[in-house]
Amino acid sequence: MKKDIYSKPILFALVAAVTVLIGTFVTMFYPMFTKEMHPKLENLKPFTALQLAGRDIYQREGCVNCHTQTVRPLKADVLRYGDYSKAGEFAYDRPFLWGSKRTGPDLARIGGKYPDEWHYQHFANPQAFFPKSNMPKYDFLANNKLNPAEIKKHMDALGFPYTEDEINKLADKTEMDALVAYMQVIGSAVEKKNVIVISEDSVEETSPLANKPEAIAKGKLLYQRECAACHGKNAEGNIESSLVDYSMAEPADKDTFLAIANGIEEAMPGFANKFTREEIWSLVEFIKSLKNKQ
Incomplete structure (x- = not known):
């Protein structure tokens, strides 16, 4: 009786394993290194030195624990916050700050919604804007100067472009300036739509x-x-x-x-x-x- 591969368990296991590995590589690993798997919005730009400093402060102060940065493709989310989040708007986010809990509102479309002064006053005293807010006051950030050398290290590690002049100008900026700059860039690469306009x-x-x-x-x-x-x-x-x-x-x-x-x-x-x-x-x-x- 002629034997085939099905009667040889060890050989069959090896062939099956190789086949699965090849399929896994072709369908999963190879696409991860293609351009199509890393989309980037046309208007998206790397963070400036000041914006990156603000993002670091955002993480340091635990803002991601109370605020999400992703609008789900649900009607309620879109009506409240704006257009749903796109993969291509997070190309420079390392790590992602999508969050998982909304103690405070989602911030994915906060950029450009309010003038800078609104953010300065809101960070200094959130309860002056929303009396029932449990957000802590961050007025102390206005007294903390940035460390240009430390920010330069972060930009080098992430491969973000910068100029020496841009880094040197940080010496006159505070952590509050940086956080406001970061707020104003969040979601700014996405064209604003799904906003009701009354004719x-x-x-x-x-x-x-x-x-x-x-x-x-x-x-x-x-x-x-x-x-x-x-x-x-x-x-x-x-x-x-x-x-x-x-x-x-x-x-x-x-x-x-x-x-x-x-x-x-x-x-x-x-x-x-x-x-x-x-x-x-x-x-x-x-x-x-x-x-x-x-």
């Missing part, structure tokens, strides 16, 4: 809630919750301009509605994703009421 044609010329006390009261609560940190507790102005002065100029109801809904580029995020039309009109009524207090 002018869909907005009434005058407020449908004009002079209604309940609308003014509701608008005041919304203002205290979302707007007071930037525009001041009494709308006197802080990071952003005074809304008292704004109301004195008597802007059209429609213009105020659109500014709140769609935001102002590089100054204020839009709230169309967060507020209903009724809530935005209530805010309009509250802002209009400020004029009567002068």
